[in-house]
Amino acid sequence: NKAASNLLSKSDKDLIRTLRQFLARMEICLFNSEISKLDREVYIKYALPYAFKLIDNCSELMEFVNSKKAKLELHVQAVLLKIFEERVGELLPPLVNVMWGMAIDPKLASEILPHIYRLLITLNSLMRDLPNILVSERDFVLGKYDRIMVDRTTVAESPHPVQRGTTEKAVSVPGAKSMKLIIDSQTFNSSAPGASLTLYRRPNQQEPIEGANFITTPNRPIIVSGDTVCIVFNSGYQSNAWGFKVTVSATTEEVRYELPWILDLTKSCTLLASKCAGVYILAFKNSIAKCVTNPVFLFLYFMMKIYSNPFLILTLF
Numbered sequence: 387n388k389a390a391s392n393l394l395s396k397s398d399k400d401l402i403r404t405l406r407q408f409l410a411r412m413e414i415c416l417f418n419s420e421i422s423k424l425d426r427e428v429y430i431k432y433a434l435p436y437a438f439k440l441i442d443n444c445s446e447l448m449e450f451v452n453s454k455k456a457k458l459e460l461h462v463q464a465v466l467l468k469i470f471e472e473r474v475g476e477l478l479p480p481l482v483n484v485m486w487g488m489a490i491d492p493k494l495a496s497e498i499l500p501h502i503y504r505l506l507i508t509l510n511s512l513m514r515d516l517p518n519i520l521v522s523e524r525d526f527v528l529g530k531y532d533r534i535m536v537d538r539t540t541v542a543e544s545p546h547p548v549q550r551g552t553t554e555k556a557v558s559v560p561g562a563k564s565m566k567l568i569i570d571s572q573t574f575n576s577s578a579p580g581a582s583l584t585l586y587r588r589p590n591q592q593e594p595i596e597g598a599n600f601i602t603t604p605n606r607p608i609i610v611s612g613d614t615v616c617i618v619f620n621s622g623y624q625s626n627a628w629g630f631k632v633t634v635s636a637t638t639e640e641v642r643y644e645l646p647w648i649l650d651l652t653k654s655c656t657l658l659a660s661k662c663a664g665v666y667i668l669a670f671k672n673s674i675a676k677c678v679t680n681p682v683f684l685f686l687y688f689m690m691k692i693y694s695n696p697f698l699i700l701t702l703f
Contacts, residue, residue, distance in 0.1 A: 440481065467516065482502070482658055498658065519649060536638050547629060548630070552619070554616060554618045561638035563613070564612070567607060567615070569608070569632050575628055581620065583618070583630055584600070591618055
């Protein structure tokens, strides 16, 4: 295996890494697809035990490495972490992310949390002294990250044909300083004379945009400042209007911060653990609320108070 690894070129290794990432994303899509088909019980019955077993095995492996850390130099620890990443690095995060995306009840939270907690403890112990982790954490705190420009496109359209009267739809491209709108030519076709399309800055036809009222398709894109626009289409007196379709595009500036693999996994585990803890807290709060409104609970609570302070009964008379 080592000899074969040495024969691989950099492009081959990049290809393998890309394929692993692709398979990991496919794994997320497949799991989410099954859950969305209301097959949640199937996922819980078959996929979760597999995920728990994999997580526990990884935790056990890292616990063994942690038990030997005192005898291992930092570069050896880094190599072991790299091997661990290459073997299961693209498998663990998708499993954790899919669990985070599920609807979690207290029973499911009680099943998930012990495995994730154990993994978090071992991850923290494994990575806390590694130089690249310390540098990455410092850079994050100091705000050292790249800003990239990303093109975003979305389509806003009505049902076809549209119902008679006025139809409104809001479109937003968060972070955009301006947006380019292109109105589909079918919006003003010959079968619906009298139709109009107007742009507003706020819902309910508030703050109309100057010069943005159209009864024919404009011959150039419409530029609107800001990141939100409300499109209002009026079908006129026709009952067979096609409706509207507007393509909205914008360029946004986004932050790109490349976390080391183990930090990214730790972040995902922390989010999942916090969600499970939140489920517990909410369930406890709801159970207390139900108890407070229960007459039996109120009676027992009152009797307990009287038992602890007999003079309390005198206040009732």
